[in-house]
Every structure is written in C-alpha cells, then in structure tokens.
Amino acid sequence: MKSYKLSIIVVVISVLVSCNKDLNTELTYESYEFAGIDEDAGDWNPILLASGSDISVDAPAATNSAEYQAELSEVKSKIASMTPDQKKKVDFWTNNSVLRWNEIALGLIAKYNLIPGPNEDESYTLPDPSNPAGPPPFPFAHPPYASRALAYLSVAQFDGLIAAWHYKFEFNRPAPYLVDSEIPNTYVSNGLPSYPSEGAVLATTARKILTAMFPLEAEYLSKLEQEHLESLILAGENVPSDLEAGIKIGEEIATIALSRAANDGMKNAQAPKAVSDSLRAAAFERFGWQWENLESPVRPVGLTPLFGKVKMWNVPNVEATRPEIPPAPGSEIFQKDIKILEDYADNVTNERRRIANYWQDGLGTYTPPGHWNDIAGEYILKYKMNVIRTARTFAYMNMAIMDGGVSCWDAKYYYYYPRPIQMIKDFETIAGTPNFPSYTSGHSVFSAAAASVLTYIFPQEGEIFNEWAEEAAISRVYGGIHWTFDATVGTTQGRNVAEYTINAAKIDGADN
Known part of the structure; x- marks a missing residue:
C-alpha cells in the first residue's frame, strides 16, 4: 500500500515529503504548474459565506499609477537584499501553500x-482552554479534536x-513579475x-484558526504567518497591497469560522462525570x-462523551446516521465474533501486525483524521491541483x-457498548485500550468518510481509497480493540455520513 507522508516537525518543518509504507521512495513538494486555474471559482458556493462577494475588498491601484510603481520598487529592493535563509523560506512555501498549512496543522495535532x-x-485534571499552559496543557488533540481543527481550518x-478568486478576476491585476521584467519569479x-x-x-486564516485551536502556539504561528507573507513578496508573486487585501479576507473569514466554532457545542463535549x-x-x-x-x-469520564452533540456540517442530525443496535452479548452473532477475535489473537501474523501498527495513529501522532489528510496530499500533488481546488478537497473531506466523528x-x-477486552476472559490487545466505548469504530468511520469524499474528488482512484478504508477498519480488529461489527458497521456509517457532504459538493459550482 502506498501512502503519502508530509514530514512533520513542529519547530523545524522539513521541505521534503516522505512517502509510502512499502516503497523506499520520497516525493518532493515544490512549486508546480497547476492543471488549471478555475477562473470562475469566485462564483462557486462557499460554505460559511453566502457568496464570494460577502467580504468586500476595494479596487486596487492601477499598475501604471505612482502608488503601484512605488510598490514595485519596494519589491525589487527586498529581492535584491534577500538572504539565503529567506530564499529557503520562499522555496518552502511554494505556490500551493494550502498543503504547507495543512502540514503545519498536522504537526500541531501530533505535538498535542x-x-x-x-x-x-x-x-485527573483536564486541559482547560481558559488556562492553556496548564498543567496539563491545552488542548489534548485526540481524534475528535483533530477532526474539528482540520475542518475549521x-x-x-x-x-x-x-472571495479572493471573486476579486482576482474582477480586477485582473497581474503579478509583479509580469508587470516588471526586472522582478524574478x-x-x-x-497566470x-x-x-x-x-x-x-x-x-x-491559518494563523488565526490554528491559534484558536492551539493557543500556546500563538507566537510560533505568527512567526510562520510573517515568513509566509514575506516570501510572497520575495518570490515576485505580490506587492504589499496584494497582501493587505488578502489579509483582510483572511481576518474576516477566520472570524466568521471561529464564531461558528464558539457555538458548535465542542466546549461541552468533555462532560463531567455525572453526565x-x-x-x-x-x-x-x-x-x-x-x-x-x-x-x-x-x-x-470517557473521552468527550458529548462530542456526538457537536454541530455537524452537512448531516441534518445524528439520528440520520446512527447505526443499528449492535449484537447483544451472548447472542449467536456475538459468540461468533468472540471466536474470530480469539483466532486473530492466537494467530498474529506479520501482515496483521503490520496493518494494526500502520493504522494505529495513536498518541503522539496526527490521529486517523490527520492520516487521511496526509493521503489526500499525495493525490492533490499527483493531479497538480491548484490552490483553490486543494482547499476544496480538504474542506469537503474534513x-x-x-x-463522521460526531456520528x-x-x-x-448512545449504545455504550463494551470492548472485547471487557467481555473475553484473559483477552489481550496489541494496540492498547481506548478510553471510550466500542461501537462503532472511530477509525472505520473516519476512514470510510474520508475515502468516500476522495473517491468523489478522484474517481479514478476510488478502488484504492476504499481498500485503504477497509484495511484501516480491520486493523482495529487485528489489534484486539474492536469487534468485527464495530468495523463493518462503522465503515457503512462513515460512507453514509459522507454522502451528505458529497451531495453538498455536487452543487457548489465547481463541477459545472
């Protein structure tokens, strides 16, 4: 199986992208030619906004104006004095920085x-958002938290x-390197x-959203934002007024997103013991x-008992995707499942152990939601998606x-179903014991939801996405953490959830 691994180091972020669990190869992520630029993307239907024009941006100065010419002179001066370290940062950010900010988010998830x-x-003392330094530090970036952070980002x-595309093609101001041949790109x-x-x-947008999600990283994220903005000037891509307009859009859309987040119910998810x-x-x-x-x-208290009440994006309510009642302990189906799990435990093959370990995504990792963001990155690069198509892929998938996590x-x-280790005498797992009920499997739901959206985006790759989702699901059974029906029903549940998102994507205008 091939997978994509964006190298994640929180303090020193690597430019190289390591890849795949079976082949000793690496993908390099550099600036590339987009498959298209989607001139009409400013007319696509947003998710939080009503339209791309909801955020207002003033008309820019003409390229022959004294104001703009002064900006060009400033750009040339900064490029002429660029240091080797600045050049490395320019190369790092590339012309598709959606991937870079996603990589940074995955690094923060793994760190926390x-x-x-x-x-x-x-x-036990729980992380407290009003006292993020703790101890313990806030947040605990478990899978539900990770899925939410990635979705809002x-x-x-x-x-x-x-919004940016709406104004780009309304004003059509060319990049500095196209206006002045002395400016390198x-x-x-x-184009x-x-x-x-x-x-x-x-x-x-990333600095503001991720700072809200990881408040102890405010200084780090602000530094990254400034390095990114400076790199856009030094790359010959933008003049300062281009940045000012983009910053305005970023500030406003992040404020809107965080307003939704403040009222989505997540603050109540880690309920007290009485609940x-x-x-x-x-x-x-x-x-x-x-x-x-x-x-x-x-x-x-188990992990986030009320995450199931957090506001969903595209599913009308949790009852719409709640799965059927699991088999009753002692029933014929239940007893058959015990035999299956005992057989797996008694016959741990190298392949089963490899699958269990590969999809573990436990503490100190970027979690199952992060794993699927990692996979998505490979195919975004493979098909040379532009910036807005990349953002669309991550938005609908996340x-x-x-x-899927909420469901x-x-x-x-709702079912509060016991795990195998509780119901099978002397049973041992090879992958720990999560602090929440068994039915259904989070890995299965997260993976099936992600695979379904990626299949919609990249239909020619659907077979491999679905194969990986099913492997992620069975990995939890091989690890002894879940019943087989946790995995199979969870996979169906994830696909059912994803259909609501895919239906929304089909009418956003991007496929017209």
Whole structure:
C-alpha cells in the first residue's frame, strides 16, 4: 500500500515529503504548474459565506499609477537584499501553500495528541482552554479534536479563496513579475491575477484558526504567518497591497469560522462525570449492557462523551446516521465474533501486525483524521491541483471526517457498548485500550468518510481509497480493540455520513 507522508516537525518543518509504507521512495513538494486555474471559482458556493462577494475588498491601484510603481520598487529592493535563509523560506512555501498549512496543522495535532496523566493522588485534571499552559496543557488533540481543527481550518481557507478568486478576476491585476521584467519569479507561473493575494488569505486564516485551536502556539504561528507573507513578496508573486487585501479576507473569514466554532457545542463535549454516568445508566436501561473503563487508575469520564452533540456540517442530525443496535452479548452473532477475535489473537501474523501498527495513529501522532489528510496530499500533488481546488478537497473531506466523528461518538455513548477486552476472559490487545466505548469504530468511520469524499474528488482512484478504508477498519480488529461489527458497521456509517457532504459538493459550482 502506498501512502503519502508530509514530514512533520513542529519547530523545524522539513521541505521534503516522505512517502509510502512499502516503497523506499520520497516525493518532493515544490512549486508546480497547476492543471488549471478555475477562473470562475469566485462564483462557486462557499460554505460559511453566502457568496464570494460577502467580504468586500476595494479596487486596487492601477499598475501604471505612482502608488503601484512605488510598490514595485519596494519589491525589487527586498529581492535584491534577500538572504539565503529567506530564499529557503520562499522555496518552502511554494505556490500551493494550502498543503504547507495543512502540514503545519498536522504537526500541531501530533505535538498535542498526548493524553493527560494522573495526578499523584490518582485523580485527573483536564486541559482547560481558559488556562492553556496548564498543567496539563491545552488542548489534548485526540481524534475528535483533530477532526474539528482540520475542518475549521480547511473550510475557512476554502471560503477565503472563493472571495479572493471573486476579486482576482474582477480586477485582473497581474503579478509583479509580469508587470516588471526586472522582478524574478521564483515559482512556476500559472497566470493568476495577484490581487488579492491568495497566499495572504491562507497565511492569515491559518494563523488565526490554528491559534484558536492551539493557543500556546500563538507566537510560533505568527512567526510562520510573517515568513509566509514575506516570501510572497520575495518570490515576485505580490506587492504589499496584494497582501493587505488578502489579509483582510483572511481576518474576516477566520472570524466568521471561529464564531461558528464558539457555538458548535465542542466546549461541552468533555462532560463531567455525572453526565457520563447518566449516559451509562441510560444505555444499561435500554440494552442491558455497559462499557467499563479498564484503565488503571481509572479515568472518571470517557473521552468527550458529548462530542456526538457537536454541530455537524452537512448531516441534518445524528439520528440520520446512527447505526443499528449492535449484537447483544451472548447472542449467536456475538459468540461468533468472540471466536474470530480469539483466532486473530492466537494467530498474529506479520501482515496483521503490520496493518494494526500502520493504522494505529495513536498518541503522539496526527490521529486517523490527520492520516487521511496526509493521503489526500499525495493525490492533490499527483493531479497538480491548484490552490483553490486543494482547499476544496480538504474542506469537503474534513467536513465529512468531522461529521463522521460526531456520528460515531453519538453511537458510542448512545449504545455504550463494551470492548472485547471487557467481555473475553484473559483477552489481550496489541494496540492498547481506548478510553471510550466500542461501537462503532472511530477509525472505520473516519476512514470510510474520508475515502468516500476522495473517491468523489478522484474517481479514478476510488478502488484504492476504499481498500485503504477497509484495511484501516480491520486493523482495529487485528489489534484486539474492536469487534468485527464495530468495523463493518462503522465503515457503512462513515460512507453514509459522507454522502451528505458529497451531495453538498455536487452543487457548489465547481463541477459545472
């Protein structure tokens, strides 16, 4: 199986992209010629905005004006004094910085995907957004948190670029290197108008969204934003007024996105023990079973019991995608599943262990949602997507992944189904024991949702995406963490969730 690995180092970000689990090869990510520039993308339907013109941008100065000529002189002066370090940063950001900011987001998720440990008295202190330094530090970037952070980042960037495209092709101001032949162009020329700067939209949007999601990284993200903005000047792509217009769009769309985030219910997802206990009691009353946390010391509350109540992007309500009741413990189907899991545990082949480990995406990694963003990056590069098509791919995929997570967590805490380690005597896993109920499998739902959207975007690659989604699902069974029906039903659940997102994508105007 081939997969795409954008190298993730939070402090020193590598330009090289490592790839694939079976082949010792690397993909380099450099400036490239886009397959097209989508001149009509300013008319596409945004997600948060009503239209690309919702954010107003003033008309730019003409290229023959004294004001603009002064900007050109400033650009030439800065390029002439560029340092080797600045040149490295210019090369790093490239002409498709959606991928770079996605890579940075994945790095932050991996850095903060560390579960808070117990205190000396075996109590637990939860990360507190009002005191992000902690201890423990905020956030704990677990899979639900990661899916939400990636969704808000990519949706805001997509909408911001629609606004930028609207004005780019209304004003059609050429890039500096096209106006003045003395200005070199570092990146491959794609003929995009320079006002407003799409790079500035992305830099400011990302800085603002990611700072809200990872508040301890504010200084780091501000530094990256400034380096990105400076690189756009030094690459010959933009003049300062191009950046100013792009920054304005980025600030406004990020504010709109964060307003939605503030009211989507996530702040209540990590519910107190009384709420968690009430969910447990309700499930026992309905079904006669309940999941027990087998950690030592035991955490008083499972992971984000109310994530299933967070506002979804495209699914009307969680009941629309809630799966059927799982098999009752002791039933014939249940007993057959025990035999399957016992057989896997007694016959751990190298291939099964490899699959379980490859899709583990546990603590200290960019999580299953991040894994699928990584995979998407490979195909964005393979098909030479432009900036706005890249943002669209991430936006729809990450909305589906987040909606899948919400649907999955609703099922987890509605059914409160026990894990195999609780129900099979002397059973051991090879992949730990997650701190939340079993049914359905998060890996399965996240993966199937992502694979379905990627199949819509890249239909010729659908077979491999779906193969990987099914492998991600069975990996949790091989690891002993899930029942087979957690995986199979979760895969169906993820595909059902994704259909709502795909239906929205089909009418946004990009396929016309």
